[in-house]
Amino acid sequence: MSYGKRGGIVIIGETENGKVLPVTIELIGEGSKIGKEAQLSVSVLLTGKNLREEAERLSDYPVDEIICVEHAVLGQKHKEWHKKACLECIKNKQPVLVLIGGTTFGRILGAEIAFEMKAGWLSDVALLSFNRQKQVFTASRPAFDGIMMADFELLKRDVSVVTMRPGIAKQAKKTENRKGEVLIVKPDWKKLYARLSYAEKQDEEKKKIKLEDAEIIVAGGRGMKGREGFELLEVLAEKLGAGVGATRPCVDAGWAAPEHQIGQSGILVKPRVYIAFGISGAVQHMMGVRAGHIIGVNSNPDAAIFQHCDYGIVGDANEIIKDMIEKIDKDRDVWQSKE
Incomplete structure (x- = not known):
């Protein structure tokens, strides 16, 4: 089972009703910029079912690969299932930086992944950059009730998990004459989800507005x-x-x-x-x-x-x-x- 290139930057994409959320495109913009500065590969990780169409769409953006972990149970937005699928990929790839959208789902997922990986964890980041001289990522987030921004240095040799607020970064632009590789991974779900069972999904009223x-x-x-x-x-x-x-x-x-x-x-x-x-x-x-x-x-x-x-x-x-x-x-x- 191949999860693609080891190391680099992994962006955990978030989908809803089979479509990638805009925050994922924003993360690709930030991730590709940092990847270029730090000379790191950029991978997007999607977990769900029937993801190839969305993965092909993402391949037009500045990413090296899109990894789709697919299974029917991942069609449900059950955090525990998606966490286990993400962890399996991240443990195989050993990236130096994991980027996640700061949605309600993403903040919880990011914190749990950081805990499981014993990784550095920083939430609510507004700006990301790379210092070549010091070989560190610099992450800026609001501090002191938003009066000022605080800078945090994340070592390139360690694994760090970062969530970025939706709507802060610009969306990535599509690239010409370059397409990211699409990898489809079918996990051993009996091994990954042995302790989990799915009862039912109770949808909120569809008329409620996001x-x-x-x-x-x-x-x-x-x-x-x-x-x-x-x-x-x-x-x-x-x-x-x-x-x-x-x-x-x-x-x-x-x-x-x-x-x-x-x-x-x-x-x-x-x-x-x-x-x-x-x-x-x-x-x-x-x-x-x-x-x-x-x-x-x-x-x-x-x-x-x-x-x-x-x-x-x-x-x-x-x-x-x-x-x-x-x-x-x-x-x-x-x-x-x-x-």
């Missing part, structure tokens, strides 16, 4: 006062065709799922309209918001969110959400009566 793609986002902070507040927010989001976001304290409290976390330790979003309900406006959260227009709703007139927003409303977030839902329903009834 934050990365949302034109409108309604987000909640501690001013939502609990899980009930977020249930109201979800009703409003459905009526507006919006995505639902949350601050880290709300995720930590269990009011919202981790994939809804926006900010320095969450995801970066770029909607046309961002409505912040009960969000104080702390720099850690606002670092993840790149919106065309921001509307802030907070009961504290001195809240920092009002320094960031285009429009501000002083009031109780839950009451204003209820008023908005009522207004939308009334207007909808009026329009339906005219049809």
